[in-house]
Amino acid sequence: MNPAGSIKFLYAAYIATWLIHGLYIGSLVRRYGRLRERKKELGK
């Protein structure tokens, strides 16, 4: 084990965590946008 070089794994883990959360929240935003479109279609 190399404590000096292993710091990049720490970065990787934290970045991966927020990347995954970000992707999920992004998908929620996209789905919301699409639903708003559909609702607008209904109103017509």
Next chain:
Amino acid sequence: MSSLRSITLATLTKDVRLEWRSKDAINSMLFFSLLVVVIFSFSFDPNAEESRQIAGGLIWVAFLFAAVVALNQTWARELRNQVLDAYRVSPAPANALFMAKVLGNFILVSLLEGLMAPLFMIFYNLRALGPAWQLIPVALLGTWALVVNGTFFAAMSLRTRSREIMLPLLLFPISIPAVQSMVEATRIILTGDGAARFWIVLLLTYDVVFTTACLALFETILQAE
């Protein structure tokens, strides 16, 4: 209780008789099982010592695939002839139908295993160093574990897109403790290294828990189709 048993028996004998007459499903499944054994034999060619270690895993994975092929056609006939609708409106207990299907699948898959096991023994030159008779409860309990949940999930998958892939997708994760038990028990019996008792007891527990769950919830999902 006797009506449950008689309906179960009637449905089971009907299924067995129909299958025996046409031999559709069983023939293609037998050939499929043979192919699986051969392909595995080409893919993994270990020496005698190694093969005893890994044979448990290979055999049960092969059985798992054969079982899925068998399970996928469980409800095909019922679906074609609207039998499930009839069951929904009849006072007959749904569990009778379920048990009949499970028993039918159990017989079918056991038959396939009975064919594949000797072939594996031949291709891998297997010989059990431990108590070989213990392989029987392992096979019985393990097959039941796959078949009881498999029949249940086959019913759940009836009204899904890609029905054939839905069954293994649902079955495999839930079956993990059972498959691990079967594989480990088989490995221990073949290598004679340790006691398989824990795994056999775990398999038994798994079977009891999930048979109960399936019987308790089958009516619910039958109504759901």
Next chain:
Amino acid sequence: MKRAFPILAAVTALLLAYAFYEAIWVAPMERTMGDVQRIFYYHVPSAWTAFLLFFVNLIASVIYLVRRNAKADAVALVTAEVGVVFCTIVLVTGPIWARPVWGIWWTWDIRLTTTLVLWLIYVSYLVLRRFSESSQTPKLAAVLAIFGALDVPLVYFSIWFFRTQHPQPVIGGGGSIDPRMLHVLLLNWLAFSCFALLVSWARYRLEMFKREVEEAEALESLLVAGSGAQISKTQIPLSREPQ
């Protein structure tokens, strides 16, 4: 109620930032592993949060089966989805941590393996919900959740015994924990729990919005069909919105 969401969002953001600061700069350095050990402050809270979410899913599923309450079903769907997200993070950070410390990506560590099986079960749950074309999908999903819950103790036992036969490294250590580290761990867990609540709430509102739109679309197509008018293409509700 409407204002609670932005307030919670602000509080959560602050908590997450503070917890991050503590994890990286305040928590003491671990003796054997060095700074890499700080992954622990993200890995473990994510696991606890995922398990909590799946537990809520189980409760909601049982409530749905007993009461047929549509909101319970929505909660079940939401917690399953968010739970899978957190579970994915556990499965990604685990190996990232294991690699520099133990030299291997994967080990049949009991908690990590149980998490993997839970992930598989809940992904199959989400696949069932998406692919099922029965009108009673919520009921089927609820039954699957119960099967999953029954499976988990069996999974735990089988891995536990497997490990006594095949000794493997334990990720995250089993021993007692330095109280300063425990403090940072709990802080991060609080922050991530608030975050999970926030995301689940947002997802729940999205789900309710989706059901509202789908109902309106169904109603519209019924009315249009009833009046004998031409149904234009845009008004036919899609039973499966491409995601």
